[in-house]
Amino acid sequence: MTDTTTIELTDDVRWINVCYPHEERHEHVSVYLIEHGDRSILIDSGSFYHRTDIRTRLERATGGDGIDAIVLSHSDYPHSGNISAFRDEWGEVELVASSGSPELQGLADARRCTIGGSLEVCGRRFSFIDPPLADRSHTTWIYDHGSEVLFTADGFGSYHEPGDCDTVSSGFDDGITETAIYEYHRHNLVWLRYVDPPKLRDALDEIFARYDVSFIAPIHGHPIHGDDRRQYCTRLLNAADRIASEHTVPETPD
Amino acid sequence: MTNSREILPDVYWLYEEGPDRSGMIEAMEPIPDWYDPDDPVYIPQCAYLIDGAEHSLLFDTLSPASTEHVLAELDALLDEPLEYLVVSHPDVPHAGNAPAIMAEHGAELVAPRYGDDHELYRLDDALLVGEGDSIDLGSFVVDFHEATFLDAPVSLWMSERTEEMLFPVDWLGFPHHASEQLRFVDELEHDLDGTRLLQFHGRVLFWHQYVDVDKVQREIDRLKRYYDPAWILPSHGLVIRDDALAYMDQLKGVVEEIQRRERIGTLG
Numbered sequence: 431m432t433d434t435t436t437i438e439l440t441d442d443v444r445w446i447n448v449c450y451p452h453e454e455r456h457e458h459v460s461v462y463l464i465e466h467g468d469r470s471i472l473i474d475s476g477s478f479y480h481r482t483d484i485r486t487r488l489e490r491a492t493g494g495d496g497i498d499a500i501v502l503s504h505s506d507y508p509h510s511g512n513i514s515a516f517r518d519e520w521g522e523v524e525l526v527a528s529s530g531s532p533e534l535q536g537l538a539d540a541r542r543c544t545i546g547g548s549l550e551v552c553g554r555r556f557s558f559i560d561p562p563l564a565d566r567s568h569t570t571w572i573y574d575h576g577s578e579v580l581f582t583a584d585g586f587g588s589y590h591e592p593g594d595c596d597t598v599s600s601g602f603d604d605g606i607t608e609t610a611i612y613e614y615h616r617h618n619l620v621w622l623r624y625v626d627p628p629k630l631r632d633a634l635d636e637i638f639a640r641y642d643v644s645f646i647a648p649i650h651g652h653p654i655h656g657d658d659r660r661q662y663c664t665r666l667l668n669a670a671d672r673i674a675s676e677h678t679v680p681e682t683p684d
Numbered sequence: 685m686t687n688s689r690e691i692l693p694d695v696y697w698l699y700e701e702g703p704d705r706s707g708m709i710e711a712m713e714p715i716p717d718w719y720d721p722d723d724p725v726y727i728p729q730c731a732y733l734i735d736g737a738e739h740s741l742l743f744d745t746l747s748p749a750s751t752e753h754v755l756a757e758l759d760a761l762l763d764e765p766l767e768y769l770v771v772s773h774p775d776v777p778h779a780g781n782a783p784a785i786m787a788e789h790g791a792e793l794v795a796p797r798y799g800d801d802h803e804l805y806r807l808d809d810a811l812l813v814g815e816g817d818s819i820d821l822g823s824f825v826v827d828f829h830e831a832t833f834l835d836a837p838v839s840l841w842m843s844e845r846t847e848e849m850l851f852p853v854d855w856l857g858f859p860h861h862a863s864e865q866l867r868f869v870d871e872l873e874h875d876l877d878g879t880r881l882l883q884f885h886g887r888v889l890f891w892h893q894y895v896d897v898d899k900v901q902r903e904i905d906r907l908k909r910y911y912d913p914a915w916i917l918p919s920h921g922l923v924i925r926d927d928a929l930a931y932m933d934q935l936k937g938v939v940e941e942i943q944r945r946e947r948i949g950t951l952g
Contacts (some may be wrong), residue, residue: 452800459804477804505776506836508804530950531703534729534747535776545950560947565835566775567888568950617800620837624895624903633894674896682905 436463436491437596439645439653440577446487447595448480455589457614458650459508462581463491464574469552470497473572473581474649475512484512485519496520499551501543502527503583504569505535509649513537526551528558528570535568545570557641561585562633565619571637578644578656580637586662587614587650598645599658606652606662612669614651623677627670634663688733688757689866691915691923692847694823696733698757699866700746701726705859708883708949718874723861727884727951729777730919732851733761734844736821741768742791743842743851744919745781754781755788765789768819772796772853773831773839774805778919794819798830799838807838814840832907833889843911850913856931857884857920870926881938884920886948892939893947901936908932 436444444463449456461484462473470492476484488497497520503509505527517523526549527540543549545568548557559571563585572581588610590597599606615622638659646654646662654662689697704724709715719725731744731754740762746754758766766789771779773796786793795802795810797817802808813819813828824846831839833855842851858880860872869876885892892900908929916924916931924931942948 450801450804457801478806479804507774507776507806508801511804528950531777533749534702536748536780562894564891565837567835567890618837620798620834620839621889621891621895624891624900626894626896629894674899679899679902679906682902 738822796840848914
């Protein structure tokens with residue numbers, strides 16, 4: 431039976447939490463729906479693998495109207511795999527993306543958002559943030575001023591146990607575990623093997639000093655309640671330090 | 685626009701220029717002396733075709749903006765259908781024409797074994813390869829490697845034994861003028877200097893802002909010893925066939941410079 435539920439994070443932001451199963455753990459490949467008056471804005475479009483599930487949940491959440499816009503964090507296939515299908519389904523869906531070369535990314539008619547700038551989409555204000563935790567060059571984190579939710583694309587992820595698919599950070603007795611954060615980032619942000627953790631910490635601190643955050647909303651992990659941000663960040667930086675420590679590089683011979 | 689150059693007997697460089705990037709050079713302070721405002725600047729997509737004595741192999745596919753062009757190039761350069769299609773990583777500008785090429789040629793798809801989401805990239809039926817794996821094409825043998833400096837987790841690098849070629853994908857890319865397209869680096873009027881390498885790596889491998897510089901520099905030294913290539917064939921630059929180790933060494937200074945600056949910008 432198809433799951434038609436969405437999970438409310440704030441009054442107007444819903445988590446559509448589909449998962450991809452690895453052997454003993456799951457990885458979220460989520461999207462988020464923002465309701466703004468009678469308009470519906472989708473953050474990322476998800477993977478083709480979950481197309482039917484996401485479409486069904488969107489139909490139910492929007493009363494059959496579908497979405498009016500997609501704001502894309504980056505063009506990686508698990509994030510962008512349903513753009514064409516949803517546009518075919520619901521007609522004129524505006525696409526907003528940070529790519530400076532949309533024709534090379536298969537996003538030829540995207541409206542460009544500039545990283546470091548802000549845009550109104552369906553009358554709602556978003557800011558686009560240079561992400562210190564990302565893989566692709568044109569990735570942006572997306573801050574929704576209306577809800578104060580920060581959508582962090584590939585950053586702030588975690589793997590989870592099969593029974594925890596619907597859980598936000600506050601649903602765990604002791605938050606999201608450092609092991610889950612470590613495992614996710616070790617597999618997905620491979621460059622962390624070279625990271626200098628204080629530099630990453632400073633970049634994150636700068637973002638959170640500038641933006642009040644009600645939720646951090648990753649595509650590949652549990653949404654993190656604002657009250658749990660510091661705990662998650664501490665564990666993230668510990669995980670980053672561990673990933674770097676495990677990758678040793680020999681000294682250059684004289 | 686796509687075109688090609690035979691860089692060695694039976695080794696072809698397929699080239700897609702992409703949009704004019706002059707703006708990113710004009711924003712530099714100071715503007716580097718190699719820049720000519722009357723000559724467009726490109727950071728290309730490159731693919732490489734090896735037509736071995738027994739088998740043919742294409743490394744990457746160019747972007748979806750060049751589907752017809754890459755198919756036409758393959759038709760023109762090959763007498764038989766392509767046999768192996770290697771995607772370095774499932775990024776649109778690298779792998780976006782894989783379905784069209786597979787449909788036309790029926791080649792075996794070869795993909796990185798690294799990462800754990802292959803099904804989400806439609807790579808679960810590919811031949812998955814990595815360090816220790818090779819394909820003998822007859823007159824050439826290619827070896828696959830875990831990518832060292834990368835963006836996507838599902839990534840690989842490739843080398844070739846006979847001619848000592850290294851295909852480092854998103855590493856060692858750089859901008860060049862329209863008048864320089866499909867030239868070897870040793871054929872350029874101006875040296876390939878750090879200003880070009882900085883513009884690319886500060887954007888595409890932006891994460892160098894957050895790294896331990898000494899560790900990355902030691903990794904570059906390790907790569908020089910491990911690969912010791914005669915040729916470097918990048919996915920977003922011009923082919924290097926002379927003094928390859930010196931250009932790898934130059935990246936050590938570029939990493940230091942990335943750390944000294946705010947983020948330069950994005951690409952892609």
